[in-house]
Amino acid sequence: MARIGDIWVYLATSPLVWLAMTLAVYLAGQWLFQRSGGRAVFNPVALAITLLVLLLLLTGTPYTTYFSGAQFIHFLLGPATVALAIPLYLHWERVRRLFLPILAGLLAGSLTAMLSAMGVAWLLGGSPPTLLSLAPKSVTTPVAMGIAEKIGGLPSLTAVLVIVTGVIGAVAGPALLNGLRIRDDAIKGFAIGVAAHGIGTARAFQISGLAGAFAGLAIGLNALLTALLAPLIVRWLHLTP
Amino acid sequence: MIGALTILLVFQLLGEVIVRWSGAPAPGPVVGMVLLFLLLQGRKTLPDSLRATAETLLSHLSLLFVPAGVGIMQYGALLSREWLAVVVALVLSTLITLAVTALVMKAVLRRPPGVRQDG
Numbered sequence: 001m002a003r004i005g006d007i008w009v010y011l012a013t014s015p016l017v018w019l020a021m022t023l024a025v026y027l028a029g030q031w032l033f034q035r036s037g038g039r040a041v042f043n044p045v046a047l048a049i050t051l052l053v054l055l056l057l058l059t060g061t062p063y064t065t066y067f068s069g070a071q072f073i074h075f076l077l078g079p080a081t082v083a084l085a086i087p088l089y090l091h092w093e094r095v096r097r098l099f100l101p102i103l104a105g106l107l108a109g110s111l112t113a114m115l116s117a118m119g120v121a122w123l124l125g126g127s128p129p130t131l132l133s134l135a136p137k138s139v140t141t142p143v144a145m146g147i148a149e150k151i152g153g154l155p156s157l158t159a160v161l162v163i164v165t166g167v168i169g170a171v172a173g174p175a176l177l178n179g180l181r182i183r184d185d186a187i188k189g190f191a192i193g194v195a196a197h198g199i200g201t202a203r204a205f206q207i208s209g210l211a212g213a214f215a216g217l218a219i220g221l222n223a224l225l226t227a228l229l230a231p232l233i234v235r236w237l238h239l240t241p
Numbered sequence: 242m243i244g245a246l247t248i249l250l251v252f253q254l255l256g257e258v259i260v261r262w263s264g265a266p267a268p269g270p271v272v273g274m275v276l277l278f279l280l281l282q283g284r285k286t287l288p289d290s291l292r293a294t295a296e297t298l299l300s301h302l303s304l305l306f307v308p309a310g311v312g313i314m315q316y317g318a319l320l321s322r323e324w325l326a327v328v329v330a331l332v333l334s335t336l337i338t339l340a341v342t343a344l345v346m347k348a349v350l351r352r353p354p355g356v357r358q359d360g
Contacts, residue, residue, distance in 0.1 A: 165335050
Protein backbone atom coordinates (compact mmCIF):
# COMPACT_ATOMS: atom_id res chain seq x y z
CA MET A 1 0.00 0.00 0.00
CA ALA A 2 1.26 3.42 -0.92
CA ARG A 3 2.02 5.81 1.88
CA ILE A 4 -0.01 8.98 2.17
CA GLY A 5 3.09 11.01 1.36
CA ASP A 6 3.49 9.20 -1.97
CA ILE A 7 -0.14 9.77 -2.86
CA TRP A 8 0.29 13.46 -2.13
CA VAL A 9 3.41 13.61 -4.32
CA TYR A 10 1.32 12.22 -7.19
CA LEU A 11 -1.72 14.40 -6.55
CA ALA A 12 0.28 17.59 -6.01
CA THR A 13 1.41 17.55 -9.64
CA SER A 14 -1.95 16.67 -11.20
CA PRO A 15 -4.53 19.36 -11.99
CA LEU A 16 -7.27 17.32 -10.33
CA VAL A 17 -6.73 18.34 -6.69
CA TRP A 18 -6.94 22.09 -7.12
CA LEU A 19 -9.74 21.93 -9.65
CA ALA A 20 -11.80 19.85 -7.22
CA MET A 21 -10.75 22.04 -4.29
CA THR A 22 -11.80 25.24 -6.06
CA LEU A 23 -15.27 23.84 -6.70
CA ALA A 24 -15.61 22.36 -3.22
CA VAL A 25 -14.48 25.53 -1.48
CA TYR A 26 -16.78 27.67 -3.64
CA LEU A 27 -19.74 25.43 -2.74
CA ALA A 28 -18.78 25.70 0.92
CA GLY A 29 -18.67 29.50 0.53
CA GLN A 30 -22.13 29.48 -1.05
CA TRP A 31 -23.46 27.27 1.72
CA LEU A 32 -22.09 29.65 4.34
CA PHE A 33 -23.54 32.62 2.45
CA GLN A 34 -26.98 31.00 2.39
CA ARG A 35 -26.74 29.85 6.00
CA SER A 36 -25.98 33.45 7.01
CA GLY A 37 -29.28 34.44 5.41
CA GLY A 38 -27.59 36.01 2.38
CA ARG A 39 -25.60 38.51 4.46
CA ALA A 40 -23.43 40.45 2.03
CA VAL A 41 -20.31 40.22 4.23
CA PHE A 42 -20.25 36.46 3.62
CA ASN A 43 -19.41 36.96 -0.03
CA PRO A 44 -18.84 33.49 -1.54
CA VAL A 45 -15.94 34.65 -3.74
CA ALA A 46 -14.09 36.29 -0.85
CA LEU A 47 -14.64 33.23 1.35
CA ALA A 48 -13.47 30.83 -1.36
CA ILE A 49 -10.33 32.86 -2.12
CA THR A 50 -9.41 33.22 1.55
CA LEU A 51 -9.80 29.48 2.19
CA LEU A 52 -7.85 28.50 -0.90
CA VAL A 53 -4.97 30.86 -0.12
CA LEU A 54 -4.77 29.41 3.41
CA LEU A 55 -4.78 25.86 2.02
CA LEU A 56 -2.06 26.67 -0.50
CA LEU A 57 0.11 28.35 2.12
CA LEU A 58 -0.37 25.46 4.57
CA THR A 59 0.58 22.84 1.97
CA GLY A 60 3.39 24.99 0.55
CA THR A 61 1.86 24.84 -2.93
CA PRO A 62 2.93 27.56 -5.40
CA TYR A 63 0.26 29.53 -7.24
CA THR A 64 1.37 28.20 -10.65
CA THR A 65 0.63 24.63 -9.51
CA TYR A 66 -2.76 25.72 -8.23
CA PHE A 67 -3.55 27.55 -11.46
CA SER A 68 -2.62 24.58 -13.68
CA GLY A 69 -5.70 22.90 -12.18
CA ALA A 70 -7.95 25.90 -11.68
CA GLN A 71 -7.35 27.25 -15.20
CA PHE A 72 -10.23 25.12 -16.49
CA ILE A 73 -12.62 27.21 -14.41
CA HIS A 74 -10.81 30.44 -15.32
CA PHE A 75 -11.24 29.56 -19.00
CA LEU A 76 -15.04 29.65 -18.68
CA LEU A 77 -14.89 33.44 -18.18
CA GLY A 78 -14.76 33.74 -21.98
CA PRO A 79 -17.91 31.77 -22.86
CA ALA A 80 -19.67 33.32 -19.84
CA THR A 81 -18.95 36.77 -21.28
CA VAL A 82 -20.42 35.68 -24.62
CA ALA A 83 -23.45 34.30 -22.73
CA LEU A 84 -24.25 37.84 -21.54
CA ALA A 85 -25.78 38.29 -25.01
CA ILE A 86 -28.79 36.26 -23.83
CA PRO A 87 -30.04 38.50 -20.97
CA LEU A 88 -29.23 41.47 -23.16
CA TYR A 89 -31.45 40.06 -25.93
CA LEU A 90 -34.24 39.29 -23.45
CA HIS A 91 -34.24 42.86 -22.06
CA TRP A 92 -33.37 44.74 -25.25
CA GLU A 93 -36.62 46.72 -25.37
CA ARG A 94 -35.81 48.30 -22.00
CA VAL A 95 -32.19 48.93 -22.97
CA ARG A 96 -33.23 50.75 -26.15
CA ARG A 97 -35.55 53.07 -24.26
CA LEU A 98 -32.80 53.91 -21.76
CA PHE A 99 -30.17 54.57 -24.42
CA LEU A 100 -29.23 58.10 -23.30
CA PRO A 101 -29.05 57.44 -19.54
CA ILE A 102 -26.95 54.35 -20.29
CA LEU A 103 -24.51 56.32 -22.42
CA ALA A 104 -24.18 59.12 -19.85
CA GLY A 105 -23.85 56.70 -16.92
CA LEU A 106 -21.25 54.64 -18.75
CA LEU A 107 -19.04 57.61 -19.62
CA ALA A 108 -19.26 59.09 -16.12
CA GLY A 109 -18.77 55.74 -14.40
CA SER A 110 -15.87 54.57 -16.55
CA LEU A 111 -13.90 57.81 -16.07
CA THR A 112 -14.70 57.95 -12.35
CA ALA A 113 -13.54 54.37 -11.82
CA MET A 114 -10.13 54.96 -13.41
CA LEU A 115 -9.41 58.46 -12.12
CA SER A 116 -10.64 57.97 -8.56
CA ALA A 117 -8.70 54.72 -8.06
CA MET A 118 -5.46 56.18 -9.42
CA GLY A 119 -6.00 59.50 -7.63
CA VAL A 120 -6.62 58.04 -4.18
CA ALA A 121 -3.71 55.60 -4.46
CA TRP A 122 -1.43 58.40 -5.66
CA LEU A 123 -2.40 60.60 -2.68
CA LEU A 124 -1.58 57.72 -0.33
CA GLY A 125 1.82 57.12 -1.88
CA GLY A 126 1.10 54.26 -4.28
CA SER A 127 3.98 53.41 -6.63
CA PRO A 128 3.58 53.88 -10.42
CA PRO A 129 3.18 50.14 -11.19
CA THR A 130 0.41 49.99 -8.56
CA LEU A 131 -1.35 53.05 -10.03
CA LEU A 132 -1.22 51.59 -13.54
CA SER A 133 -2.46 48.22 -12.30
CA LEU A 134 -5.37 49.97 -10.55
CA ALA A 135 -6.61 51.87 -13.64
CA PRO A 136 -8.68 49.04 -15.20
CA LYS A 137 -9.87 47.61 -11.87
CA SER A 138 -13.59 47.96 -12.64
CA VAL A 139 -13.33 45.97 -15.89
CA THR A 140 -13.91 42.23 -16.14
CA THR A 141 -10.76 40.14 -15.46
CA PRO A 142 -9.52 39.00 -18.89
CA VAL A 143 -10.01 42.45 -20.42
CA ALA A 144 -8.54 44.28 -17.43
CA MET A 145 -5.40 42.13 -17.64
CA GLY A 146 -5.02 43.02 -21.30
CA ILE A 147 -5.40 46.73 -20.55
CA ALA A 148 -2.89 46.56 -17.66
CA GLU A 149 -0.35 44.92 -19.93
CA LYS A 150 -0.85 47.59 -22.57
CA ILE A 151 -0.43 50.58 -20.22
CA GLY A 152 2.50 49.11 -18.25
CA GLY A 153 0.81 47.73 -15.12
CA LEU A 154 1.18 44.22 -13.72
CA PRO A 155 -1.56 42.04 -15.30
CA SER A 156 -1.68 39.44 -12.54
CA LEU A 157 -1.85 42.16 -9.86
CA THR A 158 -4.66 43.78 -11.84
CA ALA A 159 -6.57 40.47 -11.82
CA VAL A 160 -6.45 40.52 -8.02
CA LEU A 161 -7.46 44.19 -7.78
CA VAL A 162 -10.36 43.53 -10.17
CA ILE A 163 -11.65 40.74 -7.97
CA VAL A 164 -11.35 42.72 -4.74
CA THR A 165 -13.21 45.55 -6.49
CA GLY A 166 -15.94 43.11 -7.53
CA VAL A 167 -16.33 41.84 -3.99
CA ILE A 168 -16.53 45.41 -2.59
CA GLY A 169 -19.15 46.33 -5.18
CA ALA A 170 -21.17 43.17 -4.55
CA VAL A 171 -21.06 43.63 -0.78
CA ALA A 172 -21.71 47.39 -0.60
CA GLY A 173 -23.48 48.13 -3.91
CA PRO A 174 -27.11 47.24 -3.21
CA ALA A 175 -27.09 48.97 0.21
CA LEU A 176 -25.39 52.09 -1.14
CA LEU A 177 -27.83 52.37 -4.06
CA ASN A 178 -30.81 51.91 -1.75
CA GLY A 179 -29.36 54.64 0.46
CA LEU A 180 -29.17 56.93 -2.58
CA ARG A 181 -32.86 56.21 -3.24
CA ILE A 182 -32.24 54.47 -6.55
CA ARG A 183 -35.44 52.47 -7.07
CA ASP A 184 -35.03 51.40 -10.68
CA ASP A 185 -33.53 47.89 -11.01
CA ALA A 186 -32.16 48.82 -14.43
CA ILE A 187 -30.10 51.69 -12.96
CA LYS A 188 -29.04 49.58 -9.96
CA GLY A 189 -27.84 46.79 -12.21
CA PHE A 190 -26.03 49.07 -14.63
CA ALA A 191 -24.20 50.95 -11.85
CA ILE A 192 -23.15 47.67 -10.22
CA GLY A 193 -21.95 46.33 -13.57
CA VAL A 194 -19.90 49.45 -14.38
CA ALA A 195 -18.28 49.57 -10.92
CA ALA A 196 -17.98 45.88 -10.09
CA HIS A 197 -18.12 43.84 -13.37
CA GLY A 198 -18.92 40.10 -13.16
CA ILE A 199 -18.85 39.63 -9.39
CA GLY A 200 -21.21 42.59 -9.06
CA THR A 201 -23.32 41.12 -11.85
CA ALA A 202 -23.65 37.84 -9.98
CA ARG A 203 -25.05 39.92 -7.09
CA ALA A 204 -27.27 41.96 -9.44
CA PHE A 205 -28.89 38.76 -10.75
CA GLN A 206 -29.99 38.14 -7.14
CA ILE A 207 -31.81 41.51 -7.14
CA SER A 208 -33.69 40.65 -10.35
CA GLY A 209 -33.24 39.36 -13.88
CA LEU A 210 -33.55 42.92 -15.16
CA ALA A 211 -30.79 44.19 -12.84
CA GLY A 212 -28.60 41.29 -13.96
CA ALA A 213 -29.18 42.03 -17.64
CA PHE A 214 -28.21 45.67 -17.20
CA ALA A 215 -25.16 44.70 -15.15
CA GLY A 216 -24.15 42.33 -17.94
CA LEU A 217 -24.59 45.06 -20.52
CA ALA A 218 -22.45 47.35 -18.36
CA ILE A 219 -19.62 44.78 -18.22
CA GLY A 220 -19.37 44.70 -22.01
CA LEU A 221 -19.69 48.45 -22.53
CA ASN A 222 -17.27 49.37 -19.75
CA ALA A 223 -14.73 46.85 -21.05
CA LEU A 224 -14.87 48.49 -24.48
CA LEU A 225 -14.74 52.07 -23.21
CA THR A 226 -11.98 51.49 -20.64
CA ALA A 227 -9.88 49.71 -23.25
CA LEU A 228 -10.16 52.85 -25.38
CA LEU A 229 -9.75 55.46 -22.61
CA ALA A 230 -7.11 53.95 -20.31
CA PRO A 231 -4.15 54.41 -22.70
CA LEU A 232 -5.21 58.01 -23.38
CA ILE A 233 -5.57 58.87 -19.69
CA VAL A 234 -2.24 57.29 -18.82
CA ARG A 235 -0.52 59.30 -21.54
CA TRP A 236 -2.33 62.45 -20.43
CA LEU A 237 -1.19 61.93 -16.81
CA HIS A 238 2.40 61.23 -18.00
CA LEU A 239 2.37 57.93 -16.16
CA THR A 240 3.78 55.83 -18.97
CA PRO A 241 6.94 54.18 -17.61
CA MET B 242 -26.23 21.73 -23.47
CA ILE B 243 -23.28 20.69 -25.69
CA GLY B 244 -24.87 22.49 -28.62
CA ALA B 245 -25.28 25.63 -26.55
CA LEU B 246 -21.70 25.47 -25.27
CA THR B 247 -20.50 25.04 -28.83
CA ILE B 248 -22.39 28.17 -29.88
CA LEU B 249 -20.82 30.17 -27.04
CA LEU B 250 -17.30 28.92 -27.81
CA VAL B 251 -17.66 29.46 -31.56
CA PHE B 252 -18.77 33.05 -30.98
CA GLN B 253 -15.88 33.63 -28.59
CA LEU B 254 -13.57 32.24 -31.26
CA LEU B 255 -15.09 34.53 -33.90
CA GLY B 256 -14.63 37.47 -31.55
CA GLU B 257 -10.96 36.61 -30.92
CA VAL B 258 -10.28 36.17 -34.64
CA ILE B 259 -11.89 39.51 -35.51
CA VAL B 260 -9.94 41.31 -32.76
CA ARG B 261 -6.60 39.80 -33.85
CA TRP B 262 -7.34 40.44 -37.48
CA SER B 263 -8.52 44.05 -37.13
CA GLY B 264 -6.27 45.08 -34.24
CA ALA B 265 -9.32 46.57 -32.48
CA PRO B 266 -8.75 47.47 -28.81
CA ALA B 267 -11.90 45.53 -27.86
CA PRO B 268 -11.64 42.19 -26.04
CA GLY B 269 -12.52 39.04 -28.03
CA PRO B 270 -15.28 37.65 -25.78
CA VAL B 271 -17.04 41.05 -25.77
CA VAL B 272 -17.00 41.11 -29.58
CA GLY B 273 -18.35 37.54 -29.48
CA MET B 274 -21.15 38.71 -27.18
CA VAL B 275 -22.07 41.52 -29.60
CA LEU B 276 -22.09 39.10 -32.56
CA LEU B 277 -24.29 36.57 -30.76
CA PHE B 278 -26.63 39.36 -29.70
CA LEU B 279 -26.91 40.59 -33.31
CA LEU B 280 -27.69 37.05 -34.49
CA LEU B 281 -30.43 36.65 -31.86
CA GLN B 282 -31.88 40.05 -32.79
CA GLY B 283 -31.86 39.09 -36.46
CA ARG B 284 -33.57 35.73 -35.92
CA LYS B 285 -35.89 36.93 -33.14
CA THR B 286 -35.80 33.49 -31.50
CA LEU B 287 -33.81 32.11 -28.62
CA PRO B 288 -33.37 28.31 -28.39
CA ASP B 289 -34.36 27.00 -24.94
CA SER B 290 -31.11 25.06 -24.54
CA LEU B 291 -29.02 28.18 -25.20
CA ARG B 292 -31.07 30.14 -22.70
CA ALA B 293 -30.77 27.41 -20.05
CA THR B 294 -27.00 27.01 -20.53
CA ALA B 295 -26.40 30.76 -20.45
CA GLU B 296 -28.46 31.12 -17.29
CA THR B 297 -26.61 28.26 -15.57
CA LEU B 298 -23.24 29.75 -16.49
CA LEU B 299 -24.24 33.26 -15.42
CA SER B 300 -25.76 32.12 -12.13
CA HIS B 301 -22.28 30.85 -11.16
CA LEU B 302 -20.39 33.76 -12.64
CA SER B 303 -18.65 34.53 -9.37
CA LEU B 304 -17.05 31.04 -9.24
CA LEU B 305 -15.16 31.83 -12.45
CA PHE B 306 -13.24 34.65 -10.73
CA VAL B 307 -11.89 32.48 -7.93
CA PRO B 308 -8.76 31.11 -9.73
CA ALA B 309 -7.52 34.60 -10.68
CA GLY B 310 -8.38 35.93 -7.22
CA VAL B 311 -6.22 33.34 -5.49
CA GLY B 312 -3.32 35.05 -7.30
CA ILE B 313 -3.39 37.56 -4.45
CA MET B 314 -0.95 35.22 -2.65
CA GLN B 315 1.79 36.24 -5.12
CA TYR B 316 1.61 39.87 -4.04
CA GLY B 317 2.28 39.55 -0.33
CA ALA B 318 5.41 41.75 -0.51
CA LEU B 319 3.86 44.51 -2.61
CA LEU B 320 0.67 44.54 -0.59
CA SER B 321 2.50 44.68 2.74
CA ARG B 322 4.22 47.84 1.49
CA GLU B 323 1.23 49.51 -0.19
CA TRP B 324 -1.82 47.85 1.34
CA LEU B 325 -3.24 51.09 2.73
CA ALA B 326 -3.13 52.93 -0.62
CA VAL B 327 -4.56 49.91 -2.45
CA VAL B 328 -7.37 49.13 0.00
CA VAL B 329 -8.50 52.74 0.43
CA ALA B 330 -8.31 53.35 -3.34
CA LEU B 331 -10.38 50.25 -4.12
CA VAL B 332 -13.05 50.89 -1.49
CA LEU B 333 -13.46 54.63 -2.16
CA SER B 334 -13.23 54.31 -5.93
CA THR B 335 -15.78 51.49 -6.10
CA LEU B 336 -18.29 53.33 -3.91
CA ILE B 337 -17.82 56.63 -5.77
CA THR B 338 -18.16 54.89 -9.15
CA LEU B 339 -21.40 53.19 -8.07
CA ALA B 340 -22.85 56.47 -6.83
CA VAL B 341 -21.74 58.58 -9.80
CA THR B 342 -23.02 56.08 -12.40
CA ALA B 343 -26.41 55.68 -10.73
CA LEU B 344 -26.94 59.38 -10.03
CA VAL B 345 -25.94 60.46 -13.56
CA MET B 346 -28.35 57.89 -15.05
CA LYS B 347 -31.14 59.01 -12.75
CA ALA B 348 -30.53 62.68 -13.63
CA VAL B 349 -30.53 62.02 -17.38
CA LEU B 350 -33.57 59.78 -17.11
CA ARG B 351 -35.52 62.55 -15.41
CA ARG B 352 -34.85 64.93 -18.29
CA PRO B 353 -35.45 63.12 -21.56
CA PRO B 354 -34.18 65.08 -24.59
CA GLY B 355 -36.79 67.11 -26.47
CA VAL B 356 -38.96 67.46 -23.40
CA ARG B 357 -38.65 70.93 -21.96
CA GLN B 358 -38.61 71.33 -18.23
CA ASP B 359 -41.51 73.01 -16.49
CA GLY B 360 -43.59 72.83 -19.67
